[in-house]
Amino acid sequence: MKRTILTAAAFAVLAGAAIADSHSVVRMGTEGAYPPWNFINDAGKVDGFERELGDELCKRAELNCEWVTNDWDSIIPNLVSGNYDTIIAGMSITDERDEVIDFTQAYTPPDPSTYAAVSADVDLAGGVIAAQTGTIQAGYVAESGATLVEFATPDETIAAVLNGEADAVLADDSFIKTAIEANGDLMVVGDPVALGGGVGMGIRESDGDLKAKFDAAIQSMKDDGTLNAMIVKWEVASQW
Amino acid sequence: MSKTVFLMFEFCADPSTLEGLAWVACYLTNGKHLTAYLSFGTVMLLLAITAPVSLAFGFAGATAARSRIAPLRWLGKGYTAIVRGVPDIVFFLFFVIALDQAFEWLRHQAFCPDWTEPVRQGNDFVVCPEAKLPLSNAPQFVHEVYGFSLDVLTFAIVFGAFAANVLYGAMRAVPRPQIETAEAYGMSSRQAFWRVLIPQMWIYALPGLSNLWMILVKATPLLFLLGVEDIVYWARELGGSKGPIFDYPHPDWTIWYFLALLVFYLALTRVSEVVLDRLTRRLSHGRATAGSGAAGAG
Numbered sequence: 001m002k003r004t005i006l007t008a009a010a011f012a013v014l015a016g017a018a019i020a021d022s023h024s025v026v027r028m029g030t031e032g033a034y035p036p037w038n039f040i041n042d043a044g045k046v047d048g049f050e051r052e053l054g055d056e057l058c059k060r061a062e063l064n065c066e067w068v069t070n071d072w073d074s075i076i077p078n079l080v081s082g083n084y085d086t087i088i089a090g091m092s093i094t095d096e097r098d099e100v101i102d103f104t105q106a107y108t109p110p111d112p113s114t115y116a117a118v119s120a121d122v123d124l125a126g127g128v129i130a131a132q133t134g135t136i137q138a139g140y141v142a143e144s145g146a147t148l149v150e151f152a153t154p155d156e157t158i159a160a161v162l163n164g165e166a167d168a169v170l171a172d173d174s175f176i177k178t179a180i181e182a183n184g185d186l187m188v189v190g191d192p193v194a195l196g197g198g199v200g201m202g203i204r205e206s207d208g209d210l211k212a213k214f215d216a217a218i219q220s221m222k223d224d225g226t227l228n229a230m231i232v233k234w235e236v237a238s239q240w
Numbered sequence: 241m242s243k244t245v246f247l248m249f250e251f252c253a254d255p256s257t258l259e260g261l262a263w264v265a266c267y268l269t270n271g272k273h274l275t276a277y278l279s280f281g282t283v284m285l286l287l288a289i290t291a292p293v294s295l296a297f298g299f300a301g302a303t304a305a306r307s308r309i310a311p312l313r314w315l316g317k318g319y320t321a322i323v324r325g326v327p328d329i330v331f332f333l334f335f336v337i338a339l340d341q342a343f344e345w346l347r348h349q350a351f352c353p354d355w356t357e358p359v360r361q362g363n364d365f366v367v368c369p370e371a372k373l374p375l376s377n378a379p380q381f382v383h384e385v386y387g388f389s390l391d392v393l394t395f396a397i398v399f400g401a402f403a404a405n406v407l408y409g410a411m412r413a414v415p416r417p418q419i420e421t422a423e424a425y426g427m428s429s430r431q432a433f434w435r436v437l438i439p440q441m442w443i444y445a446l447p448g449l450s451n452l453w454m455i456l457v458k459a460t461p462l463l464f465l466l467g468v469e470d471i472v473y474w475a476r477e478l479g480g481s482k483g484p485i486f487d488y489p490h491p492d493w494t495i496w497y498f499l500a501l502l503v504f505y506l507a508l509t510r511v512s513e514v515v516l517d518r519l520t521r522r523l524s525h526g527r528a529t530a531g532s533g534a535a536g537a538g
Contacts, residue, residue: 026376027376044270045271
């Protein structure tokens with residue numbers, strides 16, 4: 001067994017020792033389950049606002065980008081251990097996350113989050129509220145006094161409300177609107193809550209060059225109005 | 241939708257005009273479903289590679305555990321004790337990232353001796369670009385193959401530990417007089433091991449190994465923890481309700497996709513049972529010890 005492991009290690013060390021060309025690839029990590037921000041389209045490819053935005057940013061920064069999907073739960077650990085180079089997954093800029101990774105400047109402004117439920121008379125303050133694990137919405141619900149039920153994927157939070165497991169779901173306004181379009185039973189309830197500091201790209205703290213490049217590209221898209229046009233097209237957020 | 245999209249049927253070009261059977265036919269053959277069908281292949285491939293590799297790990301572990309050389313014996317016993325004691329999910333979440341980083345660290349030492357910056361920078365694990373595994377400019381399929389191989393290795397180590405325990409027990413279950421007879425015929429202990437003990441131990445190992453196989457079959461959803469998109473991931477992804485932003489909108493169909501998975505897994509376990517039954521019958525052919533009560537007639 002010892003030999004097997006050593007052989008495997010030797011193989012892994014030698015494999016790919018070949019050419020490392022200078023034109024490096026930037027791997028863009030996203031979740032692929034949060035329409036209209038990012039989702040897997042019917043052709044099986046990453047699609048959505050962030051796909052179009054990311055491709056445009058890479059073009060402006062003259063980077064060669066490749067898209068990969070990763071579970072939301074492990075999206076930050078996999079960034080810091082170097083499995084991809086950016087997170088572009090509707091991730092709100094928060095102080096907590098900023099301690100672990102760096103963020104580019106925001107590409108969508110801070111937007112309120114919205115509750116959705118199947119009936120108008122739910123108790124948002126003391127009821128059972130669904131939210132995705134590790135989101136700003138989950139953090140807010142936990143502190144609001146309501147009972148929080150967490151799910152690994154955005155889809156499951158909607159399903160929980162539809163099958164009665166939760167009274168309401170709290171998520172980004174645009175995701176809620178998209179979910180309502182797909183499910184006639186759902187409706188917006190209560191008042192929106194202001195959360196987070198806008199959505200930005202997550203980048204390793206040791207990767208300052210890449211952060212600077214994307215910051216510049218985002219700024220140029222803000223300046224010439226293309227970012228606003230894209231936000232309007234995908235209906236993801238308010239404009240700058 | 242761009243023109244380069246692959247279409248199984250010509251009439252699928254504009255999904256919004258489709259109805260009834262045509263819609264279903266196009267829906268079930270869109271790019272996303274085709275990728276999902278491929279993931280059945282991923283799972284079968286994982287099983288086909290992992291089973292023999294775990295058995296090899298198990299055999300090595302069991303042989304080491306009964307070795308006369310003390311350090312080798314400690315290694316074999318330590319391996320089974322540690323891996324069997326750690327919950328699978330911890331192993332799969334922690335071990336794979338650690339293994340990946342260990343490989344990259346080794347390559348970093350080998351390829352970038354002049355690199356001065358520390359590998360650990362706060363939360364970040366940073367090795368030189370030449371040491372990345374796979375290289376970050378490698379095509380996506382290389383990354384996927386690499387991830388899949390890490391998964392196979394992890395599965396093999398975990399299931400190998402259980403297999404080692406089963407085989408260790410099976411080797412001890414072979415009646416002692418068999419070995420004594422072999423030695424009386426003048427065989428060395430190595431010859432007695434390979435010619436007498438090993439051929440006879442399988443029948444004792446089979447019930448335990450068949451259990452392990454069944455558990456392995458059902459453990460494949462652990463793949464998704466490691467980023468490999470298996471059939472359970474796709475059932476969830478395809479089944480979720482789809483709004484008008486998609487070409488084929490539909491309500492929540494998760495239950496239908498999971499029913500299909502149920503049928504798949506039941507069929508797979510049924511086939512396994514039939515094969516294992518046959519194997520048991522073949523291995524017990526002409527032997528007094530097997531079939532009815534293994535320990536019976538020695």
